[in-house]
């Protein structure tokens with residue numbers, strides 16, 4: 001018997017028989033049901049045809065029942081087309097190109113319906129126009145990337161219960177999904193007892209089931225619920241090509257600046273208020289690109305006055321000139337500009353201590369002052385007088401909202417003042433560097449060993465950022481701001497730039513000071529310590545961080561902290577950690 005079974009199995013393997021399904025339902029019903037299922041499944045692809053059929057049906061009905069209503073149909077068409085073009089209403093589209101498409105499609109469809117109401121669907125040119133309209137308007141619809149992505153995601157969500165069974169996450173559910181530029185993200189609810197660790201362990205299986213490239217799926221825990229997580233699916237590698245700048249997103253200096261995107265397609269957001277920034281990288285690494293992203297945002301902020309120093313003859317900053325209140329392009333102008341910045345910060349510091357206010361809150365009437373320096377090493381070489389002022393601004397400017405934004409190709413010890421300037425720069429952006437040791441010079445000592453491998457960055461605009469909230473080595477790519485973007489943005493905001501407040505302007509207009517390198521007074525150092533304590537996180541700053549912020553010795557820092565603690569201006573949060 002067993003031998004017969006074996007022979008039979010072998011025979012059926014060699015001579016496979018067609019599978020004969022015997023449905024319980026009548027064949028016609030089963031056939032209709034599968035057609036209906038297919039029509040429903042491909043509803044997005046077939047939408048232009050369905051829309052054409054609906055138009056033909058409604059047109060025919062209106063022609064027979066309300067032939068004289070065609071002007072009303074035409075009027076409604078105009079109103080809806082205008083609303084879709086301006087607001088995306090009622091189609092729920094936001095992007096400009098999508099709104100334009102919606103308005104055109106509405107106008108064509110409504111125009112055709114008005115004509116069909118008056119003349120009848122079968123009148124000769126109308127039928128041809130309908131078919132042509134379906135084909136012509138269907139082409140952008142069928143090729144639209146976001147629509148296709150949305151359909152793919154819908155299908156994945158639909159098929160998820162089966163996929164989840166296959167990959168060992170049975171019982172998990174996709175609650176919602178959103179399509180974006182890089183792919184899509186879904187909120188998932190796990191079966192009781194499952195955790196995000198189970199999902200992370202199955203990421204390769206998920207990638208295989210979804211048919212993505214390896215590394216395309218990331219999973220993040222929902223911070224409010226242990227049984228929920230977000231699954232991010234990257235359809236394209238965000239760093240594969242240049243990423244177009246979406247335009248300014250900041251409307252005040254208090255808004256973080258969006259510099260670009262990390263490898264997992266999350267946006268790089270960096271807060272600039274009361275912080276100095278250093279951008280370093282070898283030639284053609286994209287330093288001016290990063291400066292342009294920052295400037296493109298700052299020109300849109302009505303609470304920032306911008307000054308620029310560009311000793312490469314204004315090559316980089318000149319296009320922003322309509323938005324810069326001052327631009328120094330020679331070794332003579334640069335120290336004068338920085339000396340004026342020091343005068344502004346001194347006047348503000350004096351006013352703040354008189355009014356007993358600790359920090360300068362930028363507003364359009366009392367704006368912050370941001371000084372952008374392209375190629376800082378050039379400044380150190382050709383205008384050494386300016387360096388003392390720049391360091392003074394770096395040390396004392398934060399509390400009074402006078403900030404530096406410096407780019408440098410050669411982050412030499414000399415240019416960086418032996419690290420004194422760098423230590424004041426709490427935002428550091430490191431693009432591609434030629435030598436490994438430059439990573440330590442731009443970012444921080446020992447950081448190369450911690451995985452910040454900027455020497456391996458392989459395309460312009462790629463960078464690492466070290467700043468508040470960015471303490472891990474994650475590769476990012478800056479948005480690409482084209483020359484046209486720069487020109488358009490500069491023209492757009494040129495008329496909206498604020499002026500310095502009267503106090504700061506008076507400090508500049510006052511008697512000209514001799515260009516001596518500023519002396520560092522104990523009041524300066526104390527204000528640097530106070531501003532560091534003011535900006536300290538809730539758990540305070542450690543003594544080495546305060547030593548770095550002031551450039552002073554441990555003993556000096558301890559002495560001042562105890563004196564400030566006695567006056568109630570500083571407190572020890574935990575052992576060895578202080579804040580205001």
Ligand SMILES: Nc1ncnc2c1ncn2[C@@H]1O[C@H](COP(=O)(O)OP(=O)(O)OP(=O)(O)O)[C@@H](O)[C@H]1O
Nearest residue numbers: 242282283284285286287288289460461478479480
């Ligand atoms: N974010 C970016 N994405 C893609 N390409 C970029 C990006 N930033 C810059 N580039 C390209 O890299 C090239 C050099 O950029 P950029 O001028 O900003 O470099 P740089 O470091 O300022 O150079 P230099 O040291 O000579 O001033 C340009 O051709 C630019 O188009």
